[in-house]
Amino acid sequence: MIKKMSQNASPSSSAGPNTLCPIALAQEVVGDRWTVLVLRELFLGNHRFEDIQTQTQATPQMMASRLKKLESDGMIERRPYNQRPLRYEYHLTEMGIAFYPVFLALRAWGETWCKPRKQGVAIHYTHIPCGKNPGLGTVCQECGVVLRREELSATLSKSFVAERQKRKEAFKGNQV
């Protein structure tokens, strides 16, 4: 069963801020840069603690606190992938997946305003229903349909793959 955050933390409860503003309420859940980076990794298909830590470059303590809060807010859920020892993966709930349009909008803005003009996009998408590049934004520039995560196929740019691979190697190096 999907648990809406509002069922256990309405704005009038002591748990949440006393406001009707959806922006302020949303920021109680996602108003932290590390939390957003954790969600990014989950959207990219990274589900395990170490892999998320590697790519966000957060400390284990920071990771643990963000994952715990995301779980209690209803954004993610833990699923066991190993029994002995018991190990969990982290997966987005329906509430978490519903956050995707914010990511698309944030990606569009970040690609446009926070990067040198000639640097290519980090992730190339293909809009599966029309087979074309949906462009930046929340709507496909080719077919005009609102973009959904499950209808996008992602290819990381060579340099972004290299950046992530480098972090992986650095992390492994630190573990030895």
Next chain:
Amino acid sequence: MIKKMSQNASPSSSAGPNTLCPIALAQEVVGDRWTVLVLRELFLGNHRFEDIQTQTQATPQMMASRLKKLESDGMIERRPYNQRPLRYEYHLTEMGIAFYPVFLALRAWGETWCKPRKQGVAIHYTHIPCGKNPGLGTVCQECGVVLRREELSATLSKSFVAERQKRKEAFKGNQV
């Protein structure tokens, strides 16, 4: 002249994080809950320090640091509105205004997932080109056009007006 953040803080510079990821880069600018609330006020037409402080409920120190960073990141600019003593208003730049789709997506998600089901929306919009309620999201549910800030007319709900009025009175009370 519009100053893109990238011109003074490319990802490879020491000022920014060493990444190609637009989400991580964007979070360097807006990855802080108070910063987002300041931007919300600017989008709502509040341009003066005290008015923004009243509605975000931040301390003057928090406000000052966020406004300073937003200005140095190219999101806002100061405009004098009084000469003696010299006083400034804060206005969104083109880079700041371009952040609006993220707000629309965040609003949609917050209204849907962070509030009790029966609580109405905080702000009712009318999509000026079609004259109808654009619904939640970044595209008008009626005419299918991508929503732009200047094509939306906003009406705050009675209870949201009351909430904001209450904060105003509380702030004035504290100043006496």
